[in-house]
Amino acid sequence: MAKPKLLLIDGNSLAFRAFYALINQVDRFVNHEGLHTNALVGFNNLLDGIVDPFKPDKALVAWDAGKTTFRTNTYDDYKGNRDKTPSELVEQFEPLRKMVELHGIKNYQLVDYEADDIIGTIAKQGELDGFAVTIVTGDRDMRQLVSDNITVWLTKKGITEIDKYTPELVAEVYGGLTPEQVVEVKGLQGDPSDNYPGVPGIGEKTAIALIQAYNTIPELYENIDAMKKSKRKENLIAYKHDAFLSRDLARIRTDAPLQISLSDLDYQGIQYEALIPFYQHLDFKQQLVKMANQGYTISGEKASAQQPIEVRELTANNLAHIENLGNEVDFYLEMDGENYHRAAAVGFVIGNAEHGYFASRDLELLYQDTPVYRCLVNSDVKKNVFNAKATYVALHRLNVPLDGVDFDLLLVAYLLDVNDNNNDLGALAHENNYFDVATDEEVYGKGAKFAVPENNQDFFEHLGRKAQAIGCLKNDMFEQLKAHEQMALYTDIELPLTFVLAEMEITGITVNADRLLSMQSKLIERLSELEQTIYQQAGHEFNIQSPKQLGVILFEEMGLKPLKKTKTGYSTSVEVLEQMTDVPMVESILQYRQLAKIQSTYVEGLLRVIHGSDSKVHTRYLQTLTQTGRLSSVDPNLQNIPVRLEEGRQIRTAFVPSHAGWSILSADYSQIELRVLADITGDPHMKDAFINDEDIHAATARRIFNIPAEVPVDGNMRRQAKAVNFGIVYGISDFGLAKNIGTDRATAKQIIDTYLNEYAGVKTWTTEIIEFAREHGYVETIAHRRRYLADIKAKNFNLRSFAERTAMNSPIQGSAADIIKIAMIKMQQTLQAKQLKSKMLLQVHDELIFEVPAEELDIMHELIVKIMDSAVKLSVPLKVETHEGKTWYDAK
DNA sequence: TCTCTCACG
């Protein structure tokens, strides 16, 4: 029989985690009485997401009792450097306990002891009494309690992601040490956050190595005389007292004098009825809606179960209603899949709050000359939609040329917070405090279970609620755009761009399938030859495409030295394999990988998505996904077609114009990101280089390697300078640069320092932009595209460093994205105004691809350059290069 | 569904 389950939760540690996970939005989570609720929200998610599904037999949430404990008695400064707990969190402790109680779990605290000691003591008792014990905490030191019967669930980032620590995982993380040895490591290492010292100069790595060698701190000191003379030895001796003190402080007690026992901890289950008023008090609307949907009655003023909505079925007989909707309507077209180039429209809804909503499955009601059609194509009637591009393309397939779109909920939500990648209407509405609509997953299910309801009432109600949500959210979200100075970004860039992209997607690009098929047969032949060679070289057959199997062969059977590891085993990536090309098999593997990639991703992948009707591929540009404002391309991704290696580049010969005699014309911005950098930082040297149209990498090389004007820049120096320029754009580190140019770290650091001295404007800007991000919590582009950086103040070095690099990179990458988007809009307008036959087909971040009839080639070269380089006025010139050819391959 | 690898700017 399975063991009974005992669940122990570290209330304090998790409340802090929950609080700080949502610290950026602390002022958004406030109830009607002014009580902050961010920690409560996070803790509730934890209880719902982890505890309730766990179904424990017994459970306890342990809390700290107060500031003084036996540890502060031993060591005055214990946790002495902690900031005072913010009052916004303090006020949440009482309701947190209540929340725990209503979830059927006992709270407990004990004077002079911390939550960990309570948990340690109960955990050991539980283990003795035959329970399977699980501890949930954010405190890494709790891993000392792990045993065969005690698992520690440690929260990672945020509070819903966890690592489950068993003795095996502890050993893995601590280089083979046991859970008991965690305190030995901590003793040497100390803990700055709890303000206890350890031994100076010893960090986690060294501490682990020492404990691996000596087992425990006492044993280490017994043998210390035999240790080689070193600074470390001196420190160990000098700080012996601190080591023992820290070890003692880190040890969790398992003998706290508790006044409760296991028999008091029976898990009672959730007290649903009592939770309702509690959630009402906290204004947990979403939880209440969920409970209402589960059939609980929610009454009172604060009740937030969905309000009833009336959605009438639209038929051929009541179309007159549509004539009377006025000059603003909410519209939503439902499809049965996400690829709107192929998915079938299955229903629609139209209406507004004033005149009601009308839904139907009958698409004929949209056809030409119906009132719905007239409404949709009339530019004087404002349309509020969700995902204008999808709606436009799908309606285009039904021969309805949508016009007059004013509000696109998806697009606006993205501009307000690019972090939020949720593409579900219901979920986005909830995030904007609108709860009168469910998510698609709740109504339609997901994956294989996805199905639009057969029942008209359910289906139309959901559609009606969606349209209503769009209409209701419009004003508030427009206000937010204005407050962020993003209205122009929306009306002048993103919204017009949506329709430019829609047209490009609809136009598609012709792919010569025969060409791909002939490449395919050659590839298959070469791959099978290589396969046989590799099997011979390995001595047996195996799956070449499995990194796991390949790792075993290379690093175990053949005894090669593993140069790099991944989370799960040996790395076999190109950078590793390229260092062992003296082994013939490795050469073959690299060759095989290269060809297999071309064959599966590009040849087969593209053949799969060519539309039978027009021999074209129609990608979808995702306009609301990237954190920087770039587009992305899916189904197929046409932004990563091979170009660097000749073998792959051949794929481009299959991309051809859609008419005989036409050409492919490509136009790319030269060094757009560095030009943006020069403009934003205002650095005079960098600007001069661009104003004088110099080779920027050579110019950089001259400055960082101090090469006089009369001496030519050699290729290697230019290559290094180029890497530095890239590094600057990405938010440089000496390690990263060293890896990239193959020098040591000190040299890389030297180069970076020289660069920043030479280009002082860049240096100043990088400090300022990080400063700005710290102060405001976000950075923005020249068009006010905003990116929030939640981790900019993180204590964790890695998270913070990443946020700092992002603060430098996003304005640059994002401003470059702004520029090409503006150029695309102007380009499309000009093609139309001049009634040219040429079509814009693709965008690849800094490059636009067109198909052009012979008679328009000259004018197009000229027009494109003119429009692209004048899209935005910067303090440095923009430079555009064009190329034409019979295929995309030849347009180089 | 996650991880690894590799294609692009």
Added chain:
DNA sequence: ACGTACGTGAGAGAC
């Protein structure tokens, strides 16, 4: 002492 360059999508294997 930390572990490192920014932004993407897709296919294949392993679980």
